[in-house]
Amino acid sequence: MGGPLRLFVGDDWAQDHHDVEVMDGSGRRLAKARLPAGVAGMGRLHAIIGDLVGDDVDEAEVLIGIETDRGPWVGALVAAGYTVLAVNPLQAARFRDRLGVSGAKSDAGDAHVLADMVRTHSHELRSVAGDSARAEAVKVVARIHKTMIWERTRHTQRLRHALGDYFPAALAAFDDLDAADTLELLAKAPTPTQAARLTIAQISAALKRARRRNVADKAAAIQTALRSDQLGQPEVVTDAYAASVQALLAVLTVLNTQIKTLQGQVEAHFSKHPAAEIILSQPGLGPVLGARVLAEFGDDPDRYASAKARKNYAGTSPITRASGKKKVALARFVHNDRLIDALTTQAFSALLWSPGARAYYDRQRARGVGHNPALRQLANRLVGILHGCLKTGTHYNEATAWPHLGEKAIA
Template sequence: MKVFCGIDWASDHHDIALVDTDGQLVARARIEDDAIGLQQLLDLLTEHGDGPASRIPVAIETSRGLLVACLRSTNRPIYAINPLAAARYRERHTITRKKSDHLDAMVLANILRTDAAAHRQLPADSELAQAIAVLARAQQDAVWDRTQAGNKLRSHLREYFASYLAAIQPILGGLCSPVARSLLAAAPTPGRAARLTRPQLRAVLKRAGRQRGIDAEAERLHTALRVPQMHQPPLVEDAMGRQTLTLLRKLDAACTSADELAEAAVESFEQHPDAEIITSFPGLGFLSGARVLAEIGDDRSRFADARALKAYAGAAPVTRASGKSRSVRVRRVKNQRLAAVGYVWAFASLTASPGARAHYDRRRADGDRHIAAQRNLFNRMLGCLHHCLTKRTPYNESIAFPPHPAPVLAVAA
């Protein structure tokens, strides 16, 4: 008897439902989110035919958590069902729109019974690939947090300290640079900044790690921070300076987290056997390569072909046709993290690969806007990446972008 398992996940407990090939409920249970509950689940599966040769597949509405990690270690098929898809399936089983945890577990089990082929299993990635995914995603989150914290601080500084923003504009990294943050910590208000002496500015630059051109930079900052500007009332300006220090601490924490996680992600990525192939592509460094590997994994059976990978990344368009109408649109449902690093990859490859630059220029000449041309280039690069990872061969510029023959002009007789 073939059995399918559905798990309605919650924060502190989980509802289990087992159904057979006829859709009949053969077992149900509620377990706690702990080791005892996990053992109860494994015992329940064993009672209904689960074994090393034939694992009972499991459907659950999440791909993360301790329960999923422990079930993955048993080498069983696990399907992470989108909650929106599960809600649509629920309407097939009840028209009264009733909802319960037990019903949701049965719906998930019946999804596997009827439409398992339409859903993707969790990939069988290696432990190292899963660790890289944790670090790379955390680093990307830290970068987004850093950007948000920087935007909040910049918006606040525009209200009372415009001369500081003008002074740090030439500094590489802008507000997130160590020099800019050290300078703001030393003088969070226009009045205190105007009183900074040249020796104090040199000390700030050295404390931030600056090693060259200290005297010239101190002189530039000394002049820039004394440019006349509009002022808030003194008490208000002092209060806004205190708020600046609070926002600055958040920015410092985000910058430190991003840097430390980037170092850890790169260190783990360098140990992976796919790192050499991924970094052979123009525009992909160790950090961006770690982000790519984190999203595509190292389970080569995950994507049947390059088209599946392109659709997963959102690089392939969506064609909608009905009768005589036909439209080609941008794919909105995609892996947002992979799409984000894809634009960085495509942009960086423009200066690192003559073939990529020529491909981008052709798309622009055909009428594509900048983003559309970059997305098309990312689509091309993903096809090459799928081929190289499958064949275990590094990137080859002449194969990826073969030279186009020069057009032959007809000569009039």
Template sequence: MRAFGGIDWASDHHDFALVNQDGALLAKARISDDLTGLQQLLGLLTEHGDSEDTPIPVAIETSRGLLVACLRATKRAVYAINPMAAARYRERHAVTRKKSDQLDAMVLANILRTDAAAHRPLPEDSELVQSIAVLARAQQDAVWDRTQAGNKLRSHLREYFPTFLTATQPLRDGLCSPIARTILAAAPTPAQAAALSRAQLRSLIKKAGRKRSIETETERLYAALHAPQMHQLPLVEQAMGLQTVTLLRKLEAACTSADELAEAAVETFEKHPDAEIITSFPGLGALTGARVLAEIGDDRSRFTDAKALKAYAGAAPVTRASGKSVAVMARRVKNQRLASVGYVWAFSALTASPGAKAHYDRRRNDGDRHTAAQRNLFNRMIGCLHHCLTKRVCYDEVKLPQGQVVKGFPLLSRRLGGCRPLGRS
């Protein structure tokens, strides 16, 4: 007798329900969020026919956590059901809109019983790609934290120290650059910055790691920091300087975290066998490649074709048709992290690939805006990526399918780019 399990997840306990193929309740329990609860859950599954050859599938409303990791380790199908979808299914079982944890567990189990084919189980990614996902997502979060911390500091400096923003604007990373952070830590107020001598500025620039054009940079910063500006009252300016030091600590922590996580993500990504294929694409470096691999994984059965991957990434449009009305719109429900790195990938490919630039220009000439043209380019590139990963070949834009090589041939602008065998130059 086939069975289906559902788990209503909570922070300290979980409600479990098991139903058969007719929808009858076979077992229910409330388990704790620890090893004892896991053993109790596995015992209930074993009592009702669970085995290594025929594991009972389980539905849960999250894809993370120790419980999900342990269930995936048992090689069973684990379905992460969207809470909004689960709420719609609940109305099929309780028209009075009553709600309880046990009812939610039964609803999740019945979702698998009736509509398992309409939902996708969690992919069977390797341990290496799961570690890459942890590092790449943490690094992306650190970058977002760094941007937020930098914006807060910039907004604060604009209220009492605008000349510092002018002085650091030409720097590559602006306020996030090591030079800007080092000088601001030493002189957080306009009065302290104006008191810095050329020798002190030169020492701070060297401390920040600058190796070239030190004298030129010293003179530029000296002139900018000594330029006349409006001032707050002395005590107010001093207090705002203390607040700057606090905001600067948050920015320093975010910058350090982003750099360390980027190094760890790249180092782990380069150990994966798909790294060579992914980085063979124009515009994809080791870090952006790690972000792409983190979201698509290495379970090749996860996406049956390139269309599924394009929809998951948000690159494919959505068509809504009713009668004579047809509307084609950008996809809103998507993997936001993959879509985010997709725009970076497409933008970088414009300067790294003649074919990508030709495709983008043609879309612009056809009336697309910049964002739409970039999304369409990402759509083509990720389709090529699916092909290359499936066939285990590296991307080669200038190689024709027959093997003839024509330099500068913008193949991407018309058809799928050529491919070369993995490991060859």
């Protein structure tokens, strides 16, 4: 007697269409189509699957492999009751290489690869999490907030390079190029000649508006640096650089404003999530960093079967490579960049706030482990602690988190 009907669907998505292929458990192709993106395409997919399932709709299981885990199309697939498996593009590429050596690639061929991958390796693929709407909202604002910060860093580096080419005195005068007082003074005097004319009163006023301390001393130091002898460029080249710097200053000013606004949105959405208090109880996590951790882990209670599964997803746990008598543990280079950034930042901050975390880090360093590997090991440990707290619904406790370090380590 056969089991329930299982259909395996490969969905190769593009901006305006989806190539899909449906196969059965034996690998036989049952249907293939190119569907438009949106409601019409989703309706056609339901119709294709409905025709194949027939009267066994309540017993059938439909597994869909797709190289993304977000967006309205994926949300609609999950809402329809399909098991949606997120396939890493690197996994799909390697699986494609196993099926053929010609190197040929097409959208329809990719749909076939995804369908066959789901058919044979569904047990090794990650199901798209059923995160709550509140978690999705946190993800939206937390991600764009972090993206804006990354963009500010990129534009600040561009500003630094430009100033180094024609106005090195500015680099000596200003420590924080994206700070409000720096942006104001550079906008007022974008050339070495103009900057040398800035008075103590003008500099002090900008520093006061930026709420700086020791205004008199800092204003004098800035004026001295701006008036120091530096190598320069011809006037026409300097004017061209000044124009480009003015554009960068305008972008940075807008980014600063939007980052501050978005931070308020991140904190507001995060504070409404049921797990916020537990996450905030963890050492090194504040509202913004905690929101990023929640956003990237999600809040589906069934997504991580164990602490190890959460660590593997985080990318903090090492991978082991063994051959014969040789066995080495290496860092994972394929990971969620946003999540690993948040977790390593948490680990670094936890060194100040958690005696247990500090003792754990110091113990790794005493064994000869470098700073970054030790920090990664600490982050891995903190992920396990967070997993336990979320599973049990309890707040972080220093003594419980680090029992093996002894009372002296956390006293």
